[in-house]
Amino acid sequence: MVQGIQIFTHAVGMVTRNFNAVLRIAGILLLVQLVLVFSLGEAYFARGMASGEVVGEMMDGAQSSGLLLTASLVQFIFALWIAVAWHRYILLQQEPAGYIPAWNGAEIIGYFKAGLILVLILIAVMIPVMMIGGMLLLPLATNGQASLLAGLLGALLLYVPAAYIAYRLSPILPAAAIGEAMTLKDAWYQTSPSGAAFVVLTVISVLAGWLVNMPASLIAPVALPIALVWAAVAQWLAIVVGASILTTIYGHYVQKRDLNA
Numbered sequence: 001m002v003q004g005i006q007i008f009t010h011a012v013g014m015v016t017r018n019f020n021a022v023l024r025i026a027g028i029l030l031l032v033q034l035v036l037v038f039s040l041g042e043a044y045f046a047r048g049m050a051s052g053e054v055v056g057e058m059m060d061g062a063q064s065s066g067l068l069l070t071a072s073l074v075q076f077i078f079a080l081w082i083a084v085a086w087h088r089y090i091l092l093q094q095e096p097a098g099y100i101p102a103w104n105g106a107e108i109i110g111y112f113k114a115g116l117i118l119v120l121i122l123i124a125v126m127i128p129v130m131m132i133g134g135m136l137l138l139p140l141a142t143n144g145q146a147s148l149l150a151g152l153l154g155a156l157l158l159y160v161p162a163a164y165i166a167y168r169l170s171p172i173l174p175a176a177a178i179g180e181a182m183t184l185k186d187a188w189y190q191t192s193p194s195g196a197a198f199v200v201l202t203v204i205s206v207l208a209g210w211l212v213n214m215p216a217s218l219i220a221p222v223a224l225p226i227a228l229v230w231a232a233v234a235q236w237l238a239i240v241v242g243a244s245i246l247t248t249i250y251g252h253y254v255q256k257r258d259l260n261a
Helices: 002-017 019-050 062-092 105-141 144-169 172-177 184-190 192-219 224-254
Strands: none
Touching: 002 019, 002 192, 002 224, 019 062, 019 224, 062 105, 062 172, 062 224, 105 144, 105 172, 144 184, 144 192, 172 184, 172 224, 184 192, 192 224
């Protein structure tokens, strides 16, 4: 269980120790995040404030839906690009030449395919979990006083198993980024020594993400531009630290690197 904490702290330390490289590899993604948040997030926050809620729905209408879809697609492509570049920097010592990382097209496509396989597996696993969990929590959900508890338990019942499986199989992603072949069976076998660590890692990751994002909601009613910048940086950090967690898992369990190194 302690190893789950070590994986998270090592991943965060990897980012802080190599922050100049982070900026060279992922600085362009931060700029993209700022553009996306200011183009779409301003209306997002403004509508939430008008309704008394900071977190609300995005603008309605076909135009806003199209903008949101385009923004999500751009963010997704850049996230793949940066994740692959970061994996290659840490695992292969591939230094970025400038402030735009190399476009490793074949590896990025392979990374996308590996991620798609992982998502499909999670969907297949989560459907029966949702059905069973729904039946078990139905009595609580229909009880007004216990409905909040039912929601929390439902989220845990869904997210913890999904994240656990995702982390166990996650080495296929860095492997694709560095051009190494790895099967799902190999990934599961390589991460088998520390199953409980991934449960702890899931809890820590969720709490850290919540703490980092929460200030944006608190600041928005007072200083919207600052909240937008905070939201952009928080999303950027989530991508960078998330990629570092996957890199750490691969480095430790597959390449047998020391977590204290």
